[in-house]
Each structure stands twice: as structure tokens, then as C-alpha cells.
Amino acid sequence: MSQVELRHLRTLAALRDSGSLVEAAERVHLTQSALSHQMKELETRIGCALFVRKTRPVRFTSAGARLLALADQTLPLVHTAELDLQRLAGGESGRLYMAIECHSCFEWLLPAIDTYRNEWADVELDIASGFHFAPLPALARGDLDLVITADPVDEPGIHYFPLFSYEAKLAVAKDHALVAKQWVEPADLVQETIISYPVDRDRLDLFTSFLDPAGVEPARVRHAELTTMIVQLVASGRGVACLPNWALYEYLQNDYLSVRSLGEDGVWPTLYGAVRADQADAPFMSGFVDVAKETCFKNLKGIVTAELEPLKFR
Amino acid sequence: MSQVELRHLRTLAALRDSGSLVEAAERVHLTQSALSHQMKELETRIGCALFVRKTRPVRFTSAGARLLALADQTLPLVHTAELDLQRLAGGESGRLYMAIECHSCFEWLLPAIDTYRNEWADVELDIASGFHFAPLPALARGDLDLVITADPVDEPGIHYFPLFSYEAKLAVAKDHALVAKQWVEPADLVQETIISYPVDRDRLDLFTSFLDPAGVEPARVRHAELTTMIVQLVASGRGVACLPNWALYEYLQNDYLSVRSLGEDGVWPTLYGAVRADQADAPFMSGFVDVAKETCFKNLKGIVTAELEPLKFR
DNA sequence: TTTCAACATGCAGTTTATTCATATTCGAAG
DNA sequence: CTTCGAATATGAATAAACTGCATGTTGAAA
Incomplete structure (x- = not known):
């Protein structure tokens, strides 16, 4: 039923661009023999010839032309998707749905997001403003990617970036x-x-x-x-x-x-950025934490304290 | 470099539609194990997770969502292409570029093409009107698919359909x-x-x-x-x-x-439709010959003769 | 006719995909 | 906390495929 594979489309495209199996083989980094087998097998699968080999350059049949049209439609899509995947895998891009537990945080969060957008244009940003659900389970589940919270909970798979302490x-x-x-x-x-x-x-x-x-x-x-x-x-x-x-x-x-x-010493909570452990090392994620901290110290200079220990649970 | 295959996209789409590997496996007619291996291998290839398995239904990561988008773009294209190929292979469709050696033939050819189009809408029809090249080599080469001629030449790979004789x-x-x-x-x-x-x-x-x-x-x-x-x-x-x-x-x-x-007996040439031997049996091709003959006998009733022997060379 | 380049083919080695059987994990229920 | 069931992961074995090599065949040009 399903018979055509991307490899076939790539071969056909190379064949059109080069005009012969020998040259096409070089382009796809295979031997002429491999392509010959490959094309022959596809031809038997779909039940008709794809191109005439006795000419130079080769001439495509209706079926071959149809597949070339398919190749032109799909291969670029696949290619850009693969590029996107590389960025995604490299952590240069990703999804960053965040929620804040602390109402007043908008004050520094919005400017921070502004500067972050400039540096990480490809990241899909969103803020869940509703307070009607528990953010940390949503984070663990994958509905959210970052939660700003002052109450770290020891849960496996969740990593906390300390942002700053305030009184x-x-x-x-x-x-x-x-x-x-x-x-x-x-x-x-x-x-x-x-x-x-x-x-x-x-x-x-x-x-x-x-x-x-x-x-x-x-x-x-x-x-x-x-x-x-x-x-x-x-x-x-x-x-x-x-x-x-x-x-x-x-x-x-x-x-x-x-x-x-x-009290005499005051109450000094610490704000944390909570992320899933598997995303903690992604550049686009730590990049956001850096931008957030920087923005806070610039805007709230002298009011908040930066000397923070990385959070460790017992 | 090239890593994503159509099979992966099909699996991901099935996974989204069903919500679990078990059910997705049924849809693609494989085992759960196969899909598990397949997805894991793809994940290592591209270097990041595609979906979270611990939820029901499964939740896709950014990378997974990106590939699903690719699947939605490409799979329908591939599917329709495969349908087209089936028609092409079944001979229900095809290319029919024709040339005529006989100027006056337009008289019956154009009405014939008209009725043919109704029956075989998918066939890509065209008439090469230029007389500036030799049609039969072009036919053998694949530039043309049908040549109307009164001078059959014994060439291997060319099949002649007799149309009618006239004086x-x-x-x-x-x-x-x-x-x-x-x-x-x-x-x-x-x-x-x-x-x-x-x-x-x-x-x-x-x-x-x-x-x-x-x-x-x-x-x-x-x-x-x-x-x-x-x-x-x-x-x-x-x-x-x-x-x-x-x-x-x-x-x-x-x-x-x-x-x-x-002369006393008159000169009685016979018109033939010359086609490549590999297309001689294609329904869309013999279909055209039938329509052409029919049209001629209807329009030129009594003027041309239909009692023709299939052409045989020595 | 010869020659050369392109393509086809048989075979063997290797890789890959798939399945079966089984283990692990997670969440829910007792 | 333990048990149970459903879902997924894993390991090994098997079957299939892809590929490369060596060689045969073909077609076109000299």
C-alpha cells in the first residue's frame, strides 16, 4: 500500500538534476548499483516504469514526473522540518509556556520577556495567567515549561533555578x-x-x-x-x-x-524558576533564567539580593 | 543527516490520533514493540524526545509537534500522489502527446479528441502541431506518445494501430x-x-x-x-x-x-496510430484509438473503409 | 566493428526493521 | 504500602532490506 519513501524521492530528484544514474549516485552518496536496484524495486512496487534509461539525459515517464512533482512538494518541507529539529534539539529553540505563582512578579517578568524575545526569537513564549490550577503538576505533566514560584517542592524531575531573594x-x-x-x-x-x-x-x-x-x-x-x-x-x-x-x-x-x-530579621523568600529536569540544560531555558535575573537586578537594584545558593534538597 | 522517514510521520500521526503506542500500533499494522523501537531510535537520531509517554493521552514535545506538523503537510501529498500512481500504473491515466503527419487529419482529430476528453478526463493531452521535426524518432525517444501516420516504418518498440483506409x-x-x-x-x-x-x-x-x-x-x-x-x-x-x-x-x-x-484502382493509403510498444496495452491509449476510429466512421461514413488487418511486418 | 559509458544483475555482507517474550514503570485501587 | 493492570521498554532472534562488488549487457558514437 504505502510504497514510496523519501529516499526514492531524493534519488529521483538527483536523477533529474544530474541526468544519469551514475551521477545521481554520487549526489546521494550511494553507488550506481544501489540506485539501479532501488529504482527497479520501486518500479515493480508501483507497477510501471519511472524513467527511460536509454536516453541522455534520462527521460521521465508520467509516473516519474508525478513522483518528481511530489518530491518538489515534500522534500523542501522535510528539509526545513529537519533544520527546525536541529535547533529544537540543540536547545536554540523550544516552547516556553510559563506560569507565575506570585502576582506582583509581572512587574519584572514582562520587561524580562521583552529582552528575551530579542535574543531568542524562535522560542514559542506564552504566559498562563490563570491562577485556577496548580502550576507544578502542570509543569511535571508538560502543560507548562517554567513556573516562577517561591515554594520549591521536592519532586523528582523538577529543577529549580534560584532567581533572587527579596524581603x-x-x-x-x-x-x-x-x-x-x-x-x-x-x-x-x-x-x-x-x-x-x-x-x-x-x-x-x-x-x-x-x-x-x-x-x-x-x-x-x-x-x-x-x-x-x-x-x-x-x-x-x-x-x-x-x-x-x-x-x-x-x-x-x-x-x-x-x-x-x-520580625527582627525579616522574612526573606527566594523566587525560583522551576523547570522540568530534562529541559534544565537547554540553552533557551537557562537563557531565560539569565535574562530574568539580569532584568531584576537592573530594575530592582539594591532591593533584592543576588547571593543565592543553588537549591538542594536533602 | 537525513533521518526522518515517512514511516515515522505515519507513526506519530497515528499516535496523536489514538493517544497510546498500543493503539497506534494497530493502526499502522505493527506491534507496540516495533513502534517503541522505532520512536526511540528516531529520538536518538534527532537528539531529543518526541513525546511524553507517562501521560494518557501521550503529550508531544516541541520536536514532536514539529514533526506532526510536517506529517500533516506531507502525508496527504504522498497519499494523493500514490493514488495518482495507481491510476497511472493501471493505465487509466497518462500522458498523450501526439503529432500528425497528415495535415488534413485535424478535420477528424479535433472532434475525436473532444469526445475522448469526456471519457478520459485525467489524461494529459497535447498536440504537437509543428512539422519541423521527425515524429517517429520523437515517439521512440519519448517526446511523443502517439503519431498519426500513413507510412509505418518497421522499428522495434513501435506498435501501429490501423485506423482506417481512404482513397x-x-x-x-x-x-x-x-x-x-x-x-x-x-x-x-x-x-x-x-x-x-x-x-x-x-x-x-x-x-x-x-x-x-x-x-x-x-x-x-x-x-x-x-x-x-x-x-x-x-x-x-x-x-x-x-x-x-x-x-x-x-x-x-x-x-x-x-x-x-x-490509376484504375486508385491509391488507398491506410492511416495508423503509432505508439510505443510498452504503452500499446494501456487502456487510456487503446481507448484513444477506439474513440478515433469511431469518430471517423461516424463523421466520414462511407468515405473511408474500416476493414483493416492489424499491421504485421515480415 | 570496436569502444566506451551507462545501466543491469547475481551474489554476499551488512544493516535495519520487526516480532516475540519478558521486564519495567506508572497509576489506581484495595 | 502493596497489588494489580495497562502501557511502555528491552533483549534476543529472525526476517527483510539495502548496499556494494564484480561482472554482464546494451546503446551510441567513432
Whole structure:
């Protein structure tokens, strides 16, 4: 049924270009004998002659001409596909579907993507903006290729690139009572309304790294989607919020609100880029991590810290 | 270098359609093991994974998706090409480049081609109208596929289909002296001007079958391209011409000129369709011969004779 | 007729594809 | 945590194919 192979098409094309089996054999790096066998076998398979050998150059029959037309259609397609595969295999290209667990990350992610696109034009980029699914399983499954997260989970097959550390600070209104204190303690928040992104509380540093360990439960938790909205609520005294120091930088410059560290030493989460282990070494992937780090240090100079250890699980 | 084969593309397509190697194996009529080996080998060849097996359905990597795109581009092309080849091999289709040695043949050839086209739409038809080359070598070489000729030449690899016999008659003006005779003898033309198509005289029946055997040379030979032009010249008394009886039929009906036989028995050439021996049995070829004969007997009823022996050389 | 180049062919060695039998892996269910 | 089943991987054996070599055949030109 299926009988024609790419090898046959290549031979026929070479035969047309050269005019004789002998020369065509050189082009495809085979012997004249091989091509003779090959063509004869194909002719018996399809049941008719492909070309007349007694002429110089050889003359193609209708069937031969039809196959040459096929060759002209398909061989270039196959060739470019193979070139694409080389780039794909060499890691110069690939798919980079990413998701971020941290809302405020858009601030540095979008400029980072911009510069990355210039260097890696062939990479198919996309951001999954929905927060409605668990990113890490999706990463392992292959729906995603990169997840920006502050909560590395020890899962085989997942590799974490540390990006930077920042301080998660408590934002309060300028006239808030806590402004009087050097730093905030868990107990200070018992009477407070916490304003946060609308995500599970075990993905919020304020709870996982500060309140929960101390067994403290705040009076109330309110949600807001956008960072500016949260900041507005905080500034107007409707509650307090825990946000990355870099996300608050601009508002502090404008003297819009005040911030305090969580505890004496502060809470310092680290952001990681999580990728599948088999893609960790792909240049287009590590290339993105490099661009991301660089962009952050340029934009958030002095606010985030770069001295990071590669993540190791026990 | 060249690594991807059609078989790989077929497997990948089946894999996408089915979702698992087991099911894909059924579709391509191989075992699961075979596909496993096949895919693994391709993956090592191109240097990267093609799909993730741990999911259901399987998930394709960028490289796999790229090859699927290639499959979607090429496999349909290959399939239709193979269908075309089947028709070509079955003789239901083919190329039919023809040439005619006899000018007046257009009269019945064009209607014949018309009806043929309806029955054999896929056949690539063309008429080489130039008389500037020798048709029979071109036929043997493959430049042509069918030559209408009255002079069969014993050449190996060429097959002749007899079409019909007709009488080559001498056309003269109505007031010409020869009208008085029952038939014309070679000597009658010594003083005459012969009007003929502008071709070699050994391809003109008047010379080869009538004058040359008798050693008679006419006073003058004039050329004209078109049959109507020749008829006009003859009618106005500028000379005489030898033409097929069917080509003169219309003019005789209108009493435009007179005709006489060449010799007592007349000259009766036979028209043949010459084809390459390997195509003689192809249905699309013998189909054309049938249509041609049929058309002639319908259009030239009673003027040409159909009782023909298949041509045999000694 | 000879000669040369191109093509065909028989055979042998090698590679490749496929299958069978079996092992491993993964996920789900107990 | 173990078991079970489905899917995939693997190893070895076999069959098929592709290819190259040596040689035969053919056609066209000298």
C-alpha cells in the first residue's frame, strides 16, 4: 500500500538534476548499483516504469514526473522540518509556556520577556495567567515549561533555578499604630485585617513564614486582585498587607504608605524558576533564567539580593 | 543527516490520533514493540524526545509537534500522489502527446479528441502541431506518445494501430482537361503544377505511390499550408492536388471542383496510430484509438473503409 | 566493428526493521 | 504500602532490506 519513501524521492530528484544514474549516485552518496536496484524495486512496487534509461539525459515517464512533482512538494518541507529539529534539539529553540505563582512578579517578568524575545526569537513564549490550577503538576505533566514560584517542592524531575531573594514586608498606612515599632511581631496582627491576593493561604508568605508558626490568626482576611488595589486599601487604613519590597518601592518613594519588617530579621523568600529536569540544560531555558535575573537586578537594584545558593534538597 | 522517514510521520500521526503506542500500533499494522523501537531510535537520531509517554493521552514535545506538523503537510501529498500512481500504473491515466503527419487529419482529430476528453478526463493531452521535426524518432525517444501516420516504418518498440483506409484522389478544377478521363495516369501530370502541403515529397502519397514508381516528374510543385487554400488554388485552375477523399467531400457536395482516382484502382493509403510498444496495452491509449476510429466512421461514413488487418511486418 | 559509458544483475555482507517474550514503570485501587 | 493492570521498554532472534562488488549487457558514437 504505502510504497514510496523519501529516499526514492531524493534519488529521483538527483536523477533529474544530474541526468544519469551514475551521477545521481554520487549526489546521494550511494553507488550506481544501489540506485539501479532501488529504482527497479520501486518500479515493480508501483507497477510501471519511472524513467527511460536509454536516453541522455534520462527521460521521465508520467509516473516519474508525478513522483518528481511530489518530491518538489515534500522534500523542501522535510528539509526545513529537519533544520527546525536541529535547533529544537540543540536547545536554540523550544516552547516556553510559563506560569507565575506570585502576582506582583509581572512587574519584572514582562520587561524580562521583552529582552528575551530579542535574543531568542524562535522560542514559542506564552504566559498562563490563570491562577485556577496548580502550576507544578502542570509543569511535571508538560502543560507548562517554567513556573516562577517561591515554594520549591521536592519532586523528582523538577529543577529549580534560584532567581533572587527579596524581603516580604508588611505594608501599613502612614498613620498606623505599627509605624511606631521597629519591626512587627506576629501578635501585632491579631486585631488586623489582612489584605492579600485571592489565593490559598498556604501560598502566602505572611502565613506560612510568620503567622502560622506563631499560631496567630488575624481578625480578618480580605482579597484583592491587583497590587495597586491592595496598596490603596492599605493606604486608606482598611487593613495591612504583606508584599515584596520591590513591589512597594515605588509607593515608598512617593511617601504613600509605610512598611515594616516581619520580625527582627525579616522574612526573606527566594523566587525560583522551576523547570522540568530534562529541559534544565537547554540553552533557551537557562537563557531565560539569565535574562530574568539580569532584568531584576537592573530594575530592582539594591532591593533584592543576588547571593543565592543553588537549591538542594536533602 | 537525513533521518526522518515517512514511516515515522505515519507513526506519530497515528499516535496523536489514538493517544497510546498500543493503539497506534494497530493502526499502522505493527506491534507496540516495533513502534517503541522505532520512536526511540528516531529520538536518538534527532537528539531529543518526541513525546511524553507517562501521560494518557501521550503529550508531544516541541520536536514532536514539529514533526506532526510536517506529517500533516506531507502525508496527504504522498497519499494523493500514490493514488495518482495507481491510476497511472493501471493505465487509466497518462500522458498523450501526439503529432500528425497528415495535415488534413485535424478535420477528424479535433472532434475525436473532444469526445475522448469526456471519457478520459485525467489524461494529459497535447498536440504537437509543428512539422519541423521527425515524429517517429520523437515517439521512440519519448517526446511523443502517439503519431498519426500513413507510412509505418518497421522499428522495434513501435506498435501501429490501423485506423482506417481512404482513397487519395486527385483534385482538379471543374473545367480541367482531366475531367474527361475516368481515372488519371501518371503521364497525365507531366505538364501539371502540383499543389501540396509544404512537406518532404517522400511523405506525399502522390509521389511515393503514383508518380515516382512510374518515373514521372510534374512540371512544377507549389506549396500551401491550409487545405482550403490548396482547394482554392485547384478550383481556380492554378494546379492539381492530391488529397484524401474525406477532406474533399464537402467541396464535392458544393460542386466546387472535380476529383479523379489515381490509376484504375486508385491509391488507398491506410492511416495508423503509432505508439510505443510498452504503452500499446494501456487502456487510456487503446481507448484513444477506439474513440478515433469511431469518430471517423461516424463523421466520414462511407468515405473511408474500416476493414483493416492489424499491421504485421515480415 | 570496436569502444566506451551507462545501466543491469547475481551474489554476499551488512544493516535495519520487526516480532516475540519478558521486564519495567506508572497509576489506581484495595 | 502493596497489588494489580495497562502501557511502555528491552533483549534476543529472525526476517527483510539495502548496499556494494564484480561482472554482464546494451546503446551510441567513432
